[in-house]
Structure formats: structure tokens, C-alpha cells
Amino acid sequence: MNLKQWLQKLNVKKIHYISGLILSVFIAFHLVNQLLSLLGPSVHIEWMNQFRKVYRQPVFEFILLLAVFFQVITGIKLLFNKNKKTGVEKVQLYSGLYLSVFLIVHVGAVMFGRQIQLDTNFYFAAAGMNLSPAIFVFIPYYFLAVTAITLHVASLHYLKTKSKMVSYGIAIIGIIAAALIILGYTNSFEWREMPVEYQHFIKMFFG
Numbered sequence: 169m170n171l172k173q174w175l176q177k178l179n180v181k182k183i184h185y186i187s188g189l190i191l192s193v194f195i196a197f198h199l200v201n202q203l204l205s206l207l208g209p210s211v212h213i214e215w216m217n218q219f220r221k222v223y224r225q226p227v228f229e230f231i232l233l234l235a236v237f238f239q240v241i242t243g244i245k246l247l248f249n250k251n252k253k254t255g256v257e258k259v260q261l262y263s264g265l266y267l268s269v270f271l272i273v274h275v276g277a278v279m280f281g282r283q284i285q286l287d288t289n290f291y292f293a294a295a296g297m298n299l300s301p302a303i304f305v306f307i308p309y310y311f312l313a314v315t316a317i318t319l320h321v322a323s324l325h326y327l328k329t330k331s332k333m334v335s336y337g338i339a340i341i342g343i344i345a346a347a348l349i350i351l352g353y354t355n356s357f358e359w360r361e362m363p364v365e366y367q368h369f370i371k372m373f374f375g
């Protein structure tokens with residue numbers, strides 16, 4: 169059986185929904201953790217250490233990574249489901265497309281960081297958002313990721329309920345959260361000092 173036939177056999181929508189639910193629980197805590205960057209690196213790291221006690225348990229992490237895998241695979245399949253799309257469906261499609269690419273790159277980078285014995289804590293993400301020229305890639309990259317996740321949820325909510333007000337509410341809160349996370353990580357664009365090992369990491373890719 170090739171990949172195409174295997175995908176056709178899966179109950180794609182259901183798997184996308186279930187893996188999405190599992191991921192949303194993690195993402196909710198993860199984004200609250202990212203917002204804590206507003207209170208400085210030590211508070212962010214302290215909270216991440218607490219969250220890690222749960223999601224770094226091998227069983228939980230296996231389920232989380234499996235959810236990432238199925239979310240991306242089934243998301244790609246759903247992209248080709250329907251030809252004519254409304255405006256809201258297009259928002260859902262393009263935000264989902266960005267999230268798929270983001271998830272592969274983001275989780276891949278975290279796994280690579282761990283492989284080279286780098287603690288993938290606050291500074292791992294902050295290095296890209298504070299060291300030029302990487303800032304020109306990583307600030308939009310993270311801003312768009314948080315925006316995309318909320319647009320994806322907001323459009324889904326609209327398609328299910330037709331409630332414009334709540335859907336706009338979700339989108340606006342998400343965009344504000346994305347901006348706050350960038351302000352937290354960059355110390356409101358006054359920039360943060362990066363430990364030398366994270367400077368070396370960024371230099372591996374940005375010279």
C-alpha cells in the first residue's frame with residue numbers, strides 16, 4: 169500500500185480533530201508559558217521546568233509527537249478535499265498550511281537542539297528573536313505561528329457556529345497574544361543578552 173492509499177483509508181477528519189484536541193491542551197499551556205516571557209527569562213524558565221515535568225514524561229511526549237505527526241499528515245490531506253472554498257475556509261486552509269510547516273520546522277529544531285546538548289529553554293527561542301540578522305526571520309516566524317493558530321481556531325469556530333463576534337474575538341485575542349510574546353522575548357525591542365552557547369547556535373545558521 170502506498171502513502172496515497174494509506175491516507176485514503178484513514179478517517180482523516182476524525183484523526184485531525186482528535187490530534188488537534190490533544191495538541192490544543194499542550195498549546196494552551198505552551199502559549200501561556202511564552203507569554204510569561206513578559207516577566208523575564210527566569211520566570212519563563214521556572215514555569216517551563218514545571219510544565220516539562222508533565223510533557224517530557226516519555227509517554228506524554230510520545231502522544232504529543234504522535235499528535236503533531238497526525239495533525240500535519242491529515243491536515244495536508246484535508247487541504248485537497250474541496251475545490252471551491254469560501255473566504256473563511258481559505259483562512260482555515262492557509263493558517264493550517266503555515267502551521268504544518270511551522271510545526272515540522274519548530275519541533276525539528278527543538279529535537280536538533282536537544283541532540284546537540286543545548287537546553288531548549290527560553291534562550292533557545294530568544295536567540296533567534298534577539299540576534300541580528302536572525303531577528304528578521306524569527307520574529308515574523310513566531311508572530312505568524314501564534315496568529316495562525318488563533319486564525320485556525322477562529323475560522324473553525326465560525327464554520328461550526330456561524331458566530332462572527334466570538335470568532336473575531338478569538339482572532340483578536342490571538343493577534344494581541346502574538347504581539348505580547350514578541351515584546352516579552354525581545355524586551356520590547358530593547359533586546360536581551362544571550363548566553364554564548366545560544367549565540368553559537370544561531371551563528372551555525374546565520375554566520
Ligand code: HEM
Nearest residue numbers: 195202220229275278288289290292293310313314317349
Ligand atoms: C512564539 C511562539 C512559540 C515559542 C517562542 C515556542 C518555543 C518553544 C520552545 C522553547 C520549545 C522547547 C520546549 C522544551 O524544551 O521543553 C518548544 C517546543 C514545542 N513547541 Fe513551541 N513555541 C511557540 C509556539 C508554538 C506553537 C504555536 C506550537 C504549535 C502549533 C508549538 C508547538 C511545540 C511543540 C509540539 C514542542 C515540542 C515539545 C517537546 O516535546 O519538547 N509551539 N516551543
